[in-house]
Amino acid sequence: MQHFRRAVCVLDTCSIINLDAIELGNRDILFYMRRFFDVHVCQTIREELQRHANLVSSREVSYWNSFLSTRTYSPSTLTDDKNVIGPFYSTPPTTFGVKDAGEHGNARVALELLLTRTIGHAIFVTDDQKASNAFLNSMRRSFPGINVWTSADVILYVGAVLLKERKANFETVRGALRDVYAAGATKWRDKTETEKSNIILKQSNSVTSLRLIQKVVDCWRD
C-alpha cells in the first residue's frame, strides 16, 4: 500500500454525510478516505457541512472539519461559477452562488487541479443526481480526466480492496452498500415511491457489481 499512488477525490457535502457512520472491516469510512484518496474540497463544502451538522451522526462535525481543513483548495484562476460552470448547463441558472454552490466550487477545484497538472485525474464524488444531470455529466464528457462517482462507488472501491485483503467479506460490504443507500434516502430526499424504486434498483445494481468483484477476488483464493 505504501507504493500505491492514491486516487484524487473531490468530495461533495451530501456524500460526506451519506458516508458518515458507515463502517467496513471495523473501521469508519473516514479511515479509508485518508488511506485511499487524496481528498480535495472547496471552501463551500466545509460551510455546508457546518450547516448540516445535525445530519452527521457518527462523530463531531469538527472531526470532519479538521480533516477537510488541510484539504481545502481555493482556485486562483477558475474563480467564477458563471463563466466556468455555466457553459456546461443546457439551461444555466439565472444566479450562481446558492443552489449547488458546493458542486460548482468542487468542479472548479477539479478543473483547475487537472489543467495545471497538479493532478492527473479527479474523481468527483456526489450523490446529487440533479447536479449530475444538470452539469456534471456534460463536464465529464468534455474533460475525461474527471470521473463522477457516487458514495456507493466509494464503498465498492474500498470494498474490493478489503475483500482482496480479507479484511471484509461479501456480506460486510453488502451491508455497507445498504447503509449508504439508506442514508441517502432518509437524510436528504422526500420519500416518494419513484425515489424508493430508484434506490432499490441502484442498490441491486451495486450488489451485482459486488458479486463481479467477488469473482475476481476469488482468483486469489484458488
Next chain:
Amino acid sequence: MFEKFNLKDNAFPVTPGGQDETPWFGFKNLKREFQTILDRSSSEHLRLCVLNRGRLGAGKTHAARYFSAKYASRRKAVGSYIRFTPIVIESPKQPQKAFADFSNRLFNAITFRQIAQASHNLRVLGDVNALFARLLAATGSEDIATALSRINDDNLLPTKTFLLGGGTAKELRELGVAKRLANEHEFALAIVGVLHLLIHGQSEEREALSRIVLWVDEMEDLVYFPTRYYLPFTQALREVIDSTNYHMTLMLNFTFSEPEDLPAIENVLGQALMQRVNQHVVFQQPDVDDMKDYLLELLKYHRVDDRKCSPTFPFANDAFDLLIESAASKTPRFLNKLCDALLRDLQNDPTFELKTGREIPRQIVEERIPRLLALLEEGRG
C-alpha cells in the same frame, strides 16, 4: 359533485381507505389467484408466505383490504378452521426500533380485548396453569407465558403496557413478570404468544383452530433500514414465521417499479425471508381489456341511478375507449385519477355545459387529456 355525471362523488378513490365497503372491480385473474391462496390456506395446515409485488397504485393494499373484509365477515367454518382472522398492518417506519414498532402495530390491529378474550376462552377450556404451560412451550418465555395466560379485563392496561414494551417495576411485579420487553427477540416471542392465543382460542365452546392471515403492507420500506437495524428486524420476523408455521398465511406487499426483478426485491427483503416465500402474486401491467372491465364495473357500482344510461356513461363509447387507451399499461389508480381529474375539469369549466343525460364526446376528452396526463405524470394531478 358528480351527480350530473350520474356518479357518486367518491367514484374514483386514490387509496382504498375511507370507504364503507371495499368492492373489487375487474382483474378477474388476479382475484382468482388470491382466492386460490386463501382456499389453500383454509384446507391445508401449512405455512404460506406470499410475496405480492406490483407497481405503485396496482392494487396491493386494496387486495389486502378487500380480502380481509371478505374473510373477516365470514361466520361459518372455513375448511378445517372455525374462522379466518385477517390482520392488515404497514411495515414499521422507525428503523431504530423497528420490531417494537412492528409488534405495536400488530397488537393494536388485533386489539388487546381480542387477545384477552382468546386467553379467557382457553382458560375456560382448560385452566390457567395449562394455558401457561402451552404458551411457555410456544414461546420459551416465562414472562410472556405468564402475562398472556393471565390477561383479563382487570389487568388489561398493565398487560397492554408490558406487551408494548413498557411498564413500571410495580406494574411488572403485579403481572408476575421480571422485566420489560427490550430486544427484537423478546418482541418476536410476544407476537408468537399472541398469535398462539388467536389461533387456538377463538371459541368458548371447544378448542378449535383459526387461521391468521397477516398482510404486511409497504415491505419495500426496508430499503430505508441501515444494516444494524435491518438484520435484527428480519431475524425477528423469521422467528415469528418459523414459530407460527402451520396456521398462518403471511402476505408481504412490495411496491416496486420493476416487480419482475426478483433479485432486486431479494436484495431488500434478504435471502432468509425470501427463502420462506412459497408463493408469488405479481400485479402485472394491465392491458386494454383489463382496464375496460375495471372501469365498466367501477362505473356501474358507483351509479347514482343505474336504470337509464349506457355502461360507459358519462363518456360516449369512443371517449371511453380513448380514456382506456391513455391509461393502458398504467395502473388502476392512475385511471381513477385520470377520470377524476377529467370530470372535475369539466365540472369547473364554465364554458362546458353537459345537458342531463348527454354523454361527454370524444372530442372533449381529446382536447383535455394531454394536459391532464402531463399533470398526472408530474405527480401534480
